[in-house]
Amino acid sequence: MIEFQNVSAAYEVETPAVRNASLTIADGEFVAFVGSNGAGKSTMMRLANNLLAPTEGCVLVDGVPTSELRASQLARHVGFLFQNPDRQICCDTVREELEFAFRVQGRLDARAAKLVDETIERFGFDPDAEPYLLNRGTRQLLALASVIVGEPTTLILDEPTTGLDYLECCEVMDVVSGLNQRGATVLMVCHDMELIADYAKRLVVMTAGEIIADGPTFDILRDVDVCERGNLEPPHVVAISQRLAAEDSGLAGTPLARANTLDQMLEAIDGARQTGKGNLR
Amino acid sequence: MRGFLEYVPGSSLLHRMNPVTKLACSLLAIFACFLANSLVFLAAVLVVDYVLAARCKLLPQTLGLSKAVASFSLMLAIIALLTTPEGTPIVGLPWGYIGTGSLRAMALVVLRLLACAIPLFLTFYVTKVNDISNALVKVCHVPYRYAFVFTSTVRFIPVFMNDMEGIMEAQTARGVEFDGGLIKRLRLMAPLCVPLLVSSVRKTNSAAIAAEVRGFSLRTRESGHKRYPFAPLDAITFAACVALLVAGVVL
Incomplete structure (x- = not known):
């Protein structure tokens, strides 16, 4: 320690x-x-x-x-x-x-x-x-x-x-x-x-x-x-999921808006398609 | 020792003088100190050195360097003490004796090294290395290649000191303890010369390539735009230093 x-x-x-x-x-x-x-x-x-x-x-x-x-x-x-x-x-x-x-x-x-x-x-x-x-x-x-x-x-x-x-x-x-x-x-x-x-x-x-x-x-x-104050650029997956949630109100709060890895994002996209949330086709 | 021989901005008399005058005067002072055999003369030069340093607001740096030079000169002073059997004997030695003259020789070594090192240090502290190099090329017609070698050597001193510091830090992190006696420390530092050498060669190589691609070989005496005119102050200071040299020879 x-x-x-x-x-x-x-x-x-x-x-x-x-x-x-x-x-x-x-x-x-x-x-x-x-x-x-x-x-x-x-x-x-x-x-x-x-x-x-x-x-x-x-x-x-x-x-x-x-x-x-x-x-x-x-x-x-x-x-x-x-x-x-x-x-x-x-x-x-x-x-x-x-x-x-x-x-x-x-x-x-x-x-x-x-x-x-x-x-x-x-x-x-x-x-x-x-x-x-x-x-x-x-x-x-x-x-x-x-x-x-x-x-x-x-x-x-x-x-x-x-x-x-x-x-x-x-x-x-x-x-x-x-x-x-x-x-x-x-x-x-x-x-x-x-x-x-x-x-x-x-x-x-x-x-x-x-x-x-x-x-x-x-x-x-x-x-x-915090990212702004620390001059941090979030990883691409995080940035994309944040952008999707920001631009499509139907995706806010869904697993896609919280995806941190590529696997999580792909899984969340499938889920969003199945549930019909957001404008994903 | 960060900032060793690095230019310190200022507007003192020494800062304003021509770089060639400063270099010439410090060389004259060095010759005077080496030729002089009088303790009083050397002590007087040393006092003048410190007064000049104080006028340039460089007394702390000068005292720091004096400490380093004094430690180095102490080794030479001990050799002088043991190998100069002169004056009234004080202590007998298997190969001679330590006398009053030996003590004088010892003091001479320390004073001489201190008195002649400080003017050169001051020159570097009050003059940009580029100005020294450019003035040597413009005024003394020294080929730029040689002036560059000289200034690069000076400029790389703090860089290598910083490298050595980093290398020692890396080795400390591996468990090397750089405390203890001088011999132990020297023994521990010897292998560190390898990374320092490697880093020096790589840096020198990179610097040479960078200089070449920026047209180093095209540079001539006319390339620099800056002029280095002499002022009456330069003439007076130079004359004073010539007088100092004469005094050093006479005394």
Whole structure:
């Protein structure tokens, strides 16, 4: 569990990046942080991992203030994937890269070697390949693998799909989603609303360092006021269903007006046709 | 160290001077400090440096940099202390002794480095890098290619520092603890030079391509529209710095 208790933080004294943020993230949640650039999303991620100390308030990981934990202790519980894998990768081979965290945390033993072997097999890496010669998507996957190989209970992702093509993006998100289904808590900063709608269960909207909305993903995405204040563009299915309901009063309140996924929308269209509601033919 | 060697806008005397004069004067000051062997002279130059920094409202930045230079010069000062057996002996060493002259040599190293580093730092703080480069091309007839290399090097310093900060942050998130002694920190930072190098090469390559597609090779001395005329103030300051150099040689 991660708790933000009245947290404020700043990179420069006069300009706070996060203001009085309070939030509790339970184990196993998949939370996405959204908002414009400079809204304070990445700062929240840094606070969760004690890469940045709060100027006010407190951040707790499993009940322990992050300020009381050393970097190596925190890294065992909280894995952090950065937007740019090249800031993370620093070893000569893929195997060394995967072993790196175990080595610096003093945990490189037989179990760690087994986990590394399993990860290599699962991702299909060449263990002797030079990381810097891999393509951008594979480097991002390697960076993700080197974070999750240590089995952290919480995974923080700061714009993990930037610069990736659609398939690479799906590959990264499928790995993250799998971890979440096995119980890992995921905190993700992302600008891709389609991706967020597909994976995140809870949405935190930030503007100018403040949390302006926090709740189930589609409740937030359907709130026009919040979307406007947070500069959010709802996913296409949500936008289409809202537009249909707005333009055809017969559809208001029907499942079609509440459809969040393509499957829900197709099902609702069939239902509307059968019941004769609205002007759908 | 954010903002290291980055231009700070202002309207002080130094801000208004010709970029070539500022660069030439800081070079003259550097030569004067290296040629001078007098503690009083170096201390006086240092005081003038700080007064100039205060006049430009750059005292906090200058003091911050002085701290960094002093830490670096301390290592050289210790070497000077242990390898300059001069004056009245104070402590015996297996290879010589530490004397009053050794202490003087130590102080000279620290003062000399501080006094000569600050004018160069100030030049960069009060002059836009583009102005330095353009003035070198226009006034000194330096080929633009070389002036660009010089200014790019300076401009990339904060970028690389920012990159290094990001890399250290990423490694901290993986459990690397950058605390402890200097040796431990250096040992931990050594592998981080690889990502920094990779990022530098990629950035340099991108910058070179971007410059080429924007007509870098077509640029000549006449391409810049800005003029850099010399004012009486430039002549006076230059003369003062020549006098400083002469004083440095004599003292």
